[in-house]
Amino acid sequence: MDKTVPDLATAVAGIEDGMVLMVGGFGGSGAPIELIHALIDRFKATGSPKSLTVVNNNAGNGRIGIAAMIDAGMVAKMICSFPRSADPRAFTEKYLAGEIGLELVPQGTLAERIRAGGAGIPAFYTPASYGTDVAKGKPVAEFDGKHYVQERWLKADVAIIKAELADTLGNLTYRKAARNFSPLMASAAAKTIVQATKIVQPGEIDPEHVVTPGIFVDAIVEVSDPKQEEALMREGVAYA
Amino acid sequence: MTSKLSNAQIAWRAAQDIEDGAYVNLGIGFPEMVAKFQPPGKQAIFHTENGVLNFGEAPAAGEEDWDLINAGKKAITLRPGAAFFHHADSFAMVRGGHLDVAILGTYEVAENGDLANWSTGPKGVPAVGGAMDLVHGAKRVAVITDHVTKDDKPKLVKRCTLPLTGVGCVTRVYTSLAVLDIENGRFVLREKLPTMSVAELQAVTGAEMVLPDQIGDLVAPEL
Numbered sequence: 001m002d003k004t005v006p007d008l009a010t011a012v013a014g015i016e017d018g019m020v021l022m023v024g025g026f027g028g029s030g031a032p033i034e035l036i037h038a039l040i041d042r043f044k045a046t047g048s049p050k051s052l053t054v055v056n057n058n059a060g061n062g063r064i065g066i067a068a069m070i071d072a073g074m075v076a077k078m079i080c081s082f083p084r085s086a087d088p089r090a091f092t093e094k095y096l097a098g099e100i101g102l103e104l105v106p107q108g109t110l111a112e113r114i115r116a117g118g119a120g121i122p123a124f125y126t127p128a129s130y131g132t133d134v135a136k137g138k139p140v141a142e143f144d145g146k147h148y149v150q151e152r153w154l155k156a157d158v159a160i161i162k163a164e165l166a167d168t169l170g171n172l173t174y175r176k177a178a179r180n181f182s183p184l185m186a187s188a189a190a191k192t193i194v195q196a197t198k199i200v201q202p203g204e205i206d207p208e209h210v211v212t213p214g215i216f217v218d219a220i221v222e223v224s225d226p227k228q229e230e231a232l233m234r235e236g237v238a239y240a
Numbered sequence: 241m242t243s244k245l246s247n248a249q250i251a252w253r254a255a256q257d258i259e260d261g262a263y264v265n266l267g268i269g270f271p272e273m274v275a276k277f278q279p280p281g282k283q284a285i286f287h288t289e290n291g292v293l294n295f296g297e298a299p300a301a302g303e304e305d306w307d308l309i310n311a312g313k314k315a316i317t318l319r320p321g322a323a324f325f326h327h328a329d330s331f332a333m334v335r336g337g338h339l340d341v342a343i344l345g346t347y348e349v350a351e352n353g354d355l356a357n358w359s360t361g362p363k364g365v366p367a368v369g370g371a372m373d374l375v376h377g378a379k380r381v382a383v384i385t386d387h388v389t390k391d392d393k394p395k396l397v398k399r400c401t402l403p404l405t406g407v408g409c410v411t412r413v414y415t416s417l418a419v420l421d422i423e424n425g426r427f428v429l430r431e432k433l434p435t436m437s438v439a440e441l442q443a444v445t446g447a448e449m450v451l452p453d454q455i456g457d458l459v460a461p462e463l
Binding site: 026027028029030081082083084085086088091092095096102104105106107108109110111112114115126127128129130131132133134147174175176177178179180181182183184211228229230231 | 288289290291292304305306307308309313324325326327328330331334335354359364365366367368369370371372373376377403404405406407
């Protein structure tokens with residue numbers, strides 16, 4: 001078995017109009033910039049994929065990454081906890097114009113909904129948001145004298161994530177705080193596409209060090225010198 | 241009223257109550273300042289929502305590694321004994337009762353412990369981040385804040401008027417004028433500026449304070 005694919009364009013070829021797309025990363029840390037930009041390249045060349053629902057903690061920064069997807073007109077809706085950033089123009093302008101949807105989810109609830117999606121748990125109860133506007137319309141239950149809000153699992157058609165090391169079976173490690181949502185998203189998507197800084201042979205990653213087991217991974221492309229979103233921001237790069 | 245504590249002094253006061261070895265989450269912005277004022281001999285372990293325990297100070301300019309950031313997207317460094325983990329584990333630490341203290345900023349805090357710190361109303365783009373999770377689970381949820389708004393309205397109120405972050409969740413409030421606990425649905429005055437009378441403090445507080453026999457002086461060093 002070998003899950004590697006030859007290039008970025010091949011890696012993102014199966015992402016179709018209207019899909020739910022999870023994108024790893026928290027701000028720039030862990031953002032799979034090259035996979036995102038390959039998706040934008042395809043959209044510019046073919047008009048697809050569009051009408052995407054994108055799941056990420058944030059809603060893009062500047063004119064690169066998810067912000068560039070929004071600028072390009074590929075995103076119908078964001079599911080996120082914090083659609084603000086140093087330069088949130090792309091999302092803010094479309095949101096205030098009513099051109100993009102928003103499902104605002106508390107950060108821990110977002111993480112747990114994705115985890116539940118990957119773990120086959122259709123719903124769970126959390127104390128977060130009880131008694132707030134965010135809980136409106138959601139079932140509430142009392143356990144041991146405290147109130148909790150029912151939340152549903154969150155699954156995706158495709159997840160695109162960034163890893164540090166991948167072996168050809170899809171076992172992954174991450175760099176520093178860059179793992180954040182990615183291990184959860186890898187489990188919650190029907191298809192998980194990984195850009196890895198280095199691809200190695202099975203056995204070269206100590207099993208004790210594997211963070212995401214290969215069972216959650218479908219395709220891997222090597223991007224040996226990945227760009228960092230925050231660094232691109234500071235260079236003033238615009239992709240859209 | 242002649243003076244009030246600066247933000248740094250409020251953060252300093254809050255830092256004095258953090259026990260050695262406590263696991264602590266500091267909210268984005270003003271609360272991050274609390275980390276600078278750890279008393280000698282008391283070492284807290286700081287948690288950030290995006291998956292780091294035991295991070296240290298900001299790196300020098302030019303030394304940033306942008307894969308190593310805190311929840312405010314600022315570059316951080318690691319202390320010996322740091323750990324990385326994914327977001328579901330991070331919020332298990334939060335909601336599961338494993339943090340000793342969470343310190344947050346606020347727009348309003350009510351005498352019943354309700355907190356409003358995520359939205360000033362329906363204008364603009366709503367953003368909640370981790371605030372609604374953080375107010376549940378930490379053993380102590382403290383707020384640091386100016387005692388009044390920029391236009392001199394009380395931030396300590398009977399009931400919040402802004403959208404709530406959490407219900408009945410705040411246990412202690414450190415302000416520019418006083419330290420108060422929230423007990424049995426009331427603000428209990430623990431410390432106040434020595435230059436201020438109780439009547440003067442009550443006049444800028446939006447709910448009636450409970451006055452115990454002992455009220456300490458709120459004194460912070462020049463910072």
